[in-house]
Amino acid sequence: MTAIPHSRALYTVEQVRALDRWAIGTLRIEGLELMRRAAAAAFASLRRHWPQAASIAVYCGAGNNGGDGFLLGALALGAGFHVELRALVGARAGDAARAREIFVEAGGTVHPLDAPGWPAVDVRVDALYGTGLHRAPPPPVAALIERINADGAPVLALDVPSGLDADSGNCPGAAIRADVTVGFIAGKRGLHTGRAPGQVGVLELYTLGLQEADLRRQAQPDAHLLMPAALPRRARNAHKGDNGHVLAVGGEHGMAGAIRLCGEAAQRAGAGLVSVATRAEHLTALNAARPELMAHAVDGPQALEPLLARASVLALGPGLGQGAWGHALWLTALDAGKPLVLDADGLNLLAREPRRFGQPAVLTPHPGEAARLLGSTVAAIEADRFAAARELARRYDAVVVLKGAGSLIADPDGRLDVCPWGNPGMASGGMGDLLTGIVAALLAQGRSAWQAATLGVGLHARAGDLAAREGEIGMLASDLLAPLRELINGVAA
Template identity: 35%
Template sequence: MKLVYASEMQALDHYTIEECGIPGLVLMENAGRGIAELILSRFAQEASQGVVIVCGPGNNGGDGFVVARHLFQKGYPLKVFSLTEEEKFKGDAQVNLKIIKNMGLPLYFLTTDDLSPLEEALSKNQIIVDAIFGTGLSREVSGRFAKAIELINKSQKIVVSVDMPSGLSADTGRPLGIAVKATVCATMALPKVGQLIYPGKDYVGELEIIDISMPAKIIAEKGPARFCLDVNWACETIKPRPQDSHKGTYGHVAVLAGSQGKTGAAILSCQGALRGGAGLVTLVCPKSLNHIFETTLVEAMTFPLPKETPIQSLSYRAFDQIISFMVGKKAVALGPGFGLHPETFELVHKLVAQVELPMVVDADALSATSGEPYHLRRSQAPRVITPHPGELSRLLDVPKEEIQEDRLLAARAAAKETNAVVVLKGAATVIVSPDGREAVNTTGNPGLASGGSGDVLTGLIASLLGQGYEAFSAACLGVFLHGYAADILAKRKGPWGYTAQEVAETIPLAIKELLVRKEFGKN
């Protein structure tokens, strides 16, 4: 499903109205009716005890008027409060305001700072419909609007937000002074960026998409190349395997990882590649550590090299042997536990620039390029980098706080600087390709915040590259599967405390669930 900024959603609305000829009044009717149906399907019992609908200016308030009409028609007790003067409503919102006035709905205009009637109503009713502000809000909330939001949050009632939790930026997910904490956010046609990234995701509650009959053709042709990585997307992307395939069909992945004290990172990367379905996996490692890998990795092979540093990491002197070994391989994972020795860094610089295979660059290999993204730009083959915010901060030489302020913007800048697909890890991982495609992931949970999780992801993405997925798709599918496996573990074992190795072991189950959904149309 496509993922939009506020301005992009406004443009899609414009195309729908002007090019397809669907009146805005019809879109508003579809939106309000859809939200009313959602409320009654989820909260009918609570709605029977009373609904308060709080409307602000513009079309968001108009949507609220439509919701009120449909609930009123079905006999549900309600009160409608407008925080905007009657004469200020225009267009479609004005039409729907006039309708509910003519129908005799209980309607109150609160246009001063005295919100005591609203406060009393909130205390006596069970459902609140938040229709104050939508996606167009760009300034800080103040006055009676801020006070109304504060009262809604204090009420501890079920809150259904119309399109956006009021006060939340649709683009950055940041509260503009204050924002509604919704139980459910019913958004129109497509999810908004600010609903999927943090802190916005904490305000949205459950996100429900309301079909307002925006034509699929308009969305496909006019919408951005930005996607929400959900189950539907994953089912469309993952490729089933023919029964007559063999290990050679699914690529030989080379994993360059491991040094003294960091052998676990290499092992976990290999497990990620194996569990992701690579046909063959070989770990290229320092010879002095080979006995550890030989006794731990049963299914993966090793290629031990004697040219290593004093900290038992590979040296640039091993470069020619590595290049010879790469013949016939399909993808490379580089960096987990690789070591921080200067000779290892020099090896990374040469490998990143000269290996003509798709490559995932992570961890110590990213440290080797800190402040020097040109090493990645020199490559002639696809590169996927998988930094956490601290690593991206060092790579771009910008403060970590700036990275976290707008993660999509930061990933976009990194993709431009490195000419690589960027996987900016963290809650709601974002993926950006240098060709302009973008994605935000919806899977994963706090249990992934443990050592080794990123090493598994590196191997998994390399596995998908080796199986023939192009770089952006491999990165997106790898991130989704990694989080999906963690979500399965969270349900079965608990919200955290499971290990990176268990995540790797659960990847085949995550793949199985997607393929079952794909085959039987349960996506």
């Protein structure tokens, strides 16, 4: 059975359960047969990732995820493995009960989850909850999860690491940190954002013999993963006027770096012209470091207005501040009605003075800014990033990039894409300023707000991954500029 490593379609837990019911009811595939296929796929994955393994511990819950674990245990016994299987005490019915019987018939012994001793094994298999848990695990199971995480042996999770909410990517309590997660039937949206990237490890998807095209006919995906993309080659007679004019507005006292990074990213992402409206004190440094930027001293709205007239797209917010200077420029820029990207203090000012956008607009909040924009809390945003991104897009009538691990891109109609790239090295100052400049440059080159946001987020994250080849710790935002240029031209993978 072959894994699908790059399936773009992502579904909610309820959609996947409906697909499971459809396979059983319409295709007449018995539930136990689907379990057998899941166990076979997971066991094959285990042997591929850990070919020297000869002993495993399997931890089974009371539901169908536990049934998958029992059947995997039976396969491992048949292959000559030593299998220590521990299971939650509780009533089992139907296919899960039959799976337990099959394991026992294969010569296995079922121990209670809290049995004394701790088996030393080559691999631990998590079959506790799967998609069935949306709350914190109870204390005894939480303690077991923490012990598995601290043990050091590699962990294979079946379908979903237990404790991870497969709808939201949130972990309400303890959650398994898997080295490999083997997903079944269809991609679950919550395995790609929020806490999930730190829990899932390598993610494989097995449709269990179901055709992806048939699955799509039964349920429209709730979201999609981004795919790698670049810009097409330019015409040989292209000139700078064909590629737009970005005006980056920001750089309050002491924040020249933010607006420089934004402007330089816009240049590297292909804008024909980039102007910077900033404090006078920053001009010398900007001209010396990046003479291609057209830096202008702007002390208020009157100085900004002629620059707005010449620009085709605005990048508003990096280093802007929320004082009188930044607020005045923010109001003047928004009133110009130009397509724009709004970030940082541009978003904080929007939270104070909400408005809907009639022009193409992309908002790029991190969870803290998103909480302010929705009058909520960071915890609530992270508890359901999908709902938060969609509500932001609806409320402000704009395309929204909710940043973080597994950034989400949403539009006002509910369409949503998830970014599968990026790394912890990007959790450093200036990364958001780069993204603002990249998306603004793509808008200036004629992309729609949706196209600019999805392509820009993907390029930004992939550039971060290329830069991280030299190590994640100590990576600077400016380290992304060289790989960004390669990616946008399609000359880097």
